[in-house]
Amino acid sequence: MIRPAIEIHDLTVAYREKPVLWDIDAVIPVGSLCAIVGPNGAGKSTLLSAILGTIRPASGWLKIFDKPLDRSEELIGFVPQRESVDWDFPVEVLDVVLMGTYSQLGWFRRPGKAQRDWAMECLEAVGMTDLRHRQVGELSGGQQQRVFIARALAQDTQLILMDEPFAGVDAATEEAIRTVLEDLKKKGRTVVLVHHDLQTIEQFFDHVLLLNLRLVAAGPTSETFTRENLMRTYGGRLTLLDEAAEAVRRIRTGRTRIGRELE
């Protein structure tokens, strides 16, 4: 039996009586790289918030490493959507990464040299040490995303959630994130991320969760990421269906990846 990192049972989340997630049951095993996939408004980010504990479910429960969420001491790493913060904020790169160490510090204590060194290591992992004193607004979108990733690394948690880390980033950032993900997997960490690019799912992720207000399917990519399930997830949206068809075709033919390099 594989140990579950996240166990979701009968989860319903509602904003003002209107359910945005309904009847979710899923298990995400320890050490997996799991993609949450679904159309816009499917409740992907909401599911992350529920796992994080920043919104309260209307019903159902969640367990993180075998403990109910509200009694869990486990800290969860988090990479929010890039658009969720004001990048004009007067703060420099290193300061943002240091936020990842705040939870270990406790009240009133400020990050010291140890935290600073650790934060630099995390910046190194995403190739951003040179830019540590930049104001975050002066970074490109991809670099901002990498700062967020470094901050999550600084949290040094067993479980990390990422909300669309690949959305609108440049090739260098995509590469950096991919390396980070591989490293995390090697270390046995569990990473759950919202992903929108169906083309790359079966190449990066060993687990998928197909979501459209309710759970369409969840499980190992090889069994779950099928044409039927994608049809059920995306319904009649044609362009997406084409994409899905393409992705599925590549599974069948065993091709891994369409070269994206500068064509």
Added chain:
Amino acid sequence: MISPNTLVILLGTTALGTCCGIIGALMLLRRRALLADAIAHSTLPGICIAFLLANSRSVVALGTGALVSALVAAALVAWLPRVSRIRKDAATACVLGVMFGAGIALVGLIQRSGSGGSAAGLDGLLLGRTAGMLRSEALTFGCAAIVMSLIVFSLRKELLVSCFDPRFGTSSRIPTRSIDLLQTSLLAATIVIALPAVGVVLTAALVVIPAASARFWTDRFDSLLRISALLGAGSGILGTLISTSHPNLPAGPVIVLSATGFFVVSLLLAPRRGLLSLHLLARSRSRKRTIRHLLDAILDAQLHGQMQIAIDEIPESAIRTDLRSLKYSVQSGWVRREGDLISLTETGRIRATRARKALEIWREWLTSEASIDRDLIDLDEIEIEKILSPELIDTLQRSIDDREMS
């Protein structure tokens, strides 16, 4: 000569300005500047009700009334958007209007009911009066400023994360809601303390303006708080000095006008963000662009075998009618001019080739990328070479060459 009395007032308003500056910076970073306005205006009904109940103008009674109604206003602003479809800005505006309206109505009622002399004191609350400030009041303000600085200093990291990314804060076990509550309470307290000196109508201005001015001078969280506090204190000092030497001027408006003075100076003169330096930057960019076009046009002619080109053959955009860019290029040794004919010098040719190549590589990079930053479009060759790594430049060059071959 400054009288001891003025000194007391100065101490008081300096402390006030400091408090306003610090809390204002925090509110600005949370994009809640308008909340300060709503809370300040909402103190009026509380003051009036307290006056009616206690039937006195004692600072404690009126202050308590003000604080209670400030907190009620803050709670309403937070609560309305959560239970209804009203958005935060609309909720803030509603609360401001309703509470201030109620306050004005109550002031009218009190004045007509003939409580006479003491009711006149309520008028003072609208625009503020520093003249009668007691030594004990000034000391209270001083203590408040010290306490507020200490709180903000010791909770720096909690405040930073809950201003920048509250959701991340919550997820890493920082009680962002309590911090939020603390911040709103500090705001309410500051406003209540500032009321007698600056007045209901303008207190919010003293909270918001120094912070807005400070943002022009820095990109750092700590220095923003510091500069904002300094500007607040400065406004307090300047306003007090002006209003004590002109007895007819009410203190509140003068202090706010002083703050506005600092704002205007910041808006115009701040390095990098001020209007003047933005204008100069835009001008130098546009000149660089013109020169680039000029050199490129001559290079183009050279590549077509024409070693010299007549000035009127250069496209208008590359030379401008006043020929300034041409003169500058000649001075810099990039262009040789013989009468109406111009040609590139060796350094000019190297410069033009380099610029052209960088631009081509940059275009290639832009087309190969999914997301483009608007800031990254209009760059010159030096910036382009700084941004792209040498390996990436090689890759891009190869892909350009490949395409040209095929």
